[in-house]
Amino acid sequence: MADEPLVLVERHEIADGRVRGELVLNRPERRNALIGPLVDELHAGLDELSADGSVGAILVRGAGGFFCAGMDLKARRADPPPSWVAGFTDTWADFHAAMFACPKLTIAVLQGAAIAGGTGLAFSCDVLIASDDVRFHVAEVGLGMVAPMNVVWLEYKYGVAKAIEFVVGGQPYDGPALVAAGVALRSFPAERTLDEARAYADAVAANDLAAMAASKSMIRSLSEVGDFRERLRAAQQHARG
Numbered sequence: 001m002a003d004e005p006l007v008l009v010e011r012h013e014i015a016d017g018r019v020r021g022e023l024v025l026n027r028p029e030r031r032n033a034l035i036g037p038l039v040d041e042l043h044a045g046l047d048e049l050s051a052d053g054s055v056g057a058i059l060v061r062g063a064g065g066f067f068c069a070g071m072d073l074k075a076r077r078a079d080p081p082p083s084w085v086a087g088f089t090d091t092w093a094d095f096h097a098a099m100f101a102c103p104k105l106t107i108a109v110l111q112g113a114a115i116a117g118g119t120g121l122a123f124s125c126d127v128l129i130a131s132d133d134v135r136f137h138v139a140e141v142g143l144g145m146v147a148p149m150n151v152v153w154l155e156y157k158y159g160v161a162k163a164i165e166f167v168v169g170g171q172p173y174d175g176p177a178l179v180a181a182g183v184a185l186r187s188f189p190a191e192r193t194l195d196e197a198r199a200y201a202d203a204v205a206a207n208d209l210a211a212m213a214a215s216k217s218m219i220r221s222l223s224e225v226g227d228f229r230e231r232l233r234a235a236q237q238h239a240r241g
Contacts, residue, residue, distance in 0.1 A: 007041035008063070009048055011055070012198075018205045020198065021049035021058040021104070028064030033072035034117050036084025036091055043095040050102050056205025056212075058102070059197060060125055061109035065190075067134070068118030089236055092117075096149055097229040099124040100220065103213035105204050109197040110134045110175070111190065119166075120149035123157065126216075128184040129200060130175035131193040141170040148235035156225055158183060 008024035023045045025032035049055050062068055076085055084091070099106060108114075108125035113135040122128055122136070130136070140147040147167050154163035162181070175187030188196045204212075225231060 005041060006035075006038040007045050009045040011049075011052075014056070014202045014205055017054055018056045018209075019052065019054040020201045020205055021052070021055040023049070023058060023060045025060075025062040025068055027072075028062070028066065030072055030075075031066045031069035031113070032062040032064070032118075033069045033075070034092075034121075035072050035075050036082070036088050039088075039091050039095050040084075043091075043098055046095070046098055046102060050098075050104055053209070055104055056207070056209055057105045057107060057201040059107050059109055059201055060121065061194065061197075062111065064112075066112030067108070067110050067114040068121050069113065070116030070118045070139070092149065093229065093232040093236060096120070096124050096153075096232055100228040103216060105201075105212065105216070107197055107201055107204075109194055110136060110178075110184070111193055113137070115139050116143075116145075116147065117149070120147065120153065123150060123153035127200075128178065129193065129197040130178050130184040130187045131190045132175040132187050133190050134175050134178075135172050136174070136178055137172040138166045138170060139172075141168065146239045148239045149232070152232055152235045156223070156231075 004026060006026055008026050010022040010024060012020045014020055023042060027033060049058050075082060106125040107127045107129060108122040110122060110128060110130040111134060114122045115137050116139045119136060119138045138147055138150050150167050151163055154166055178184035179187045
């Protein structure tokens with residue numbers, strides 16, 4: 001594993017020159033927990049697929065059937081701390097700003113669990129498709145922390161009530177509960193989740209790619225969210241007090 005990339009960037013040809021992109025978090029031994037170099041690779045992979053005119057949709061998933069366990073606290077708290085720790089706040093916000101600006105439809109494939117920062121990664125995607133048995137937990141309040149990325153995405157995409165429910169309530173959800181809450185599009189038995197997410201992505205990719213990009217840009221521009229990167233920065237500064 002030491003020589004493998006932390007994020008796999010995959011292209012799967014569909015038909016008529018269309019391609020499904022996949023970004024695969026590749027730290028299964030750590031349940032795909034986040035570290036600075038992984039986020040750097042995730043950002044680079046996103047930029048690569050976003051710029052590819054043949055890519056119609058991008059799946060974001062975790063290797064080993066596990067989405068993302070959030071920040072790798074063991075790695076972050078190492079003594080001495082790794083070099084990436086000092087700049088992680090900006091690294092993480094820059095990635096989320098790139099997700100906001102991405103012209104492609106992005107789809108989170110929620111398998112195993114998504115915890116804390118892992119839920120923030122999921123919320124950054126346009127569409128969430130979940131396994132019935134996924135454990136989805138905005139867990140920061142239970143750890144005595146706040147969750148700026150979760151707050152920003154939840155409030156932007158689902159409104160204040162959902163932000164309070166998920167972030168302040170801090171309770172875990174499974175796939176059917178995410179669908180009932182209006183957060184996930186669909187939920188499937190675990191063994192079907194990835195195949196169903198890929199089928200959805202392939203159907204999306206059959207649309208006119210220029211029209212899709214223009215439509216997504218229009219939706220973003222009409223959201224009155226302002227500068228999304230500054231919105232993220234303000235949330236992080238508020239979290240630091």
